[in-house]
Amino acid sequence: MGNGANFRQRVLVCQNRTCRKQGARKVLAAFQAQLVPGVEIESSSCLGQCGMGPMVLVLPEEVWYCGVRADEVLAIAQRHLREGKPVTAMLYKKFHH
Ligand code: FES
Known part of the structure; x- marks a missing residue:
């Protein structure tokens, strides 16, 4: 993991076993393809x-x-990472009510 010194935001994409079974590798690749300035993908x-x-x-x-799908990553990158508005409909309800 980087120290984030040169980044204003970091996106952590879980690559442990359970998430990988659910498609996390593709999600990580989709984030890495977005190249949002100032955002580090980890x-x-x-x-x-x-x-x-x-x-x-x-x-x-x-x-x-x-439950992020690779085809949803563009929306997160565009609305949240570029425009600063989290995508409400896709938030994890356990931590966001
Ligand atoms: S494998 Fe535990 S949260 Fe991803």
Whole structure:
């Protein structure tokens, strides 16, 4: 994991076993393809929410997305990472009511 010194935001994409079974590799690749300036994409170990994946955590604001599909990554990159507006419909309800 990087130290984030040159980044305003970090996106952690869980690559542990349960999330990988749910398609996390494709989700990570989709984020890496977006190249949003100032945003670091990181492969993460288990985020402690196994079974709800693929899990994605955006820092420093601690916004969680669950069950992310590769074809949803563009919306997160565009609306959240570029425009600063988290995609409400896709948030992980356990942490965002
Ligand atoms: S394997 Fe991804 S949250 Fe545990």
